Amino acid sequence: MAMINISSVRQHTLHLLDKIVPGKGIELLSYKRDRSIAVIKLQGELYSIQENGFAVQEVSVNKKQLSRTLKTMIKREFPRSRKVRVVKLSDAAELDRHRPKI
DSSP: OEEEETTTHHHHHHHHHHHSOTTOEEEEEOTTSSSEEEEEEOSTTEEEEEEESSSEEEEEEEHHHHHHHHHHHHHHHOSSOSEEEEEEESSGGGGGSOOOOO
């Protein structure tokens, strides 16, 4: 789990998503771990984004829409944050595990 500067978290996430295989993903967490954005790579250029915090929604987007959607969600979920936790997920089932809140 790494703490990434909010100004570079979108580029870092897109770079990591290019390298992973379908079925795996990335989760972005606030410092207190009470808000999150999870991006799971599906087949081809299709991604599933799950937002859990101020808004709770799940969106499927293609690679062209991914950057813009991430930018909007990051601004909504982490408005005053300077650093964001980045966690690599080995499968979508890891999203259901309990994380202690700080």
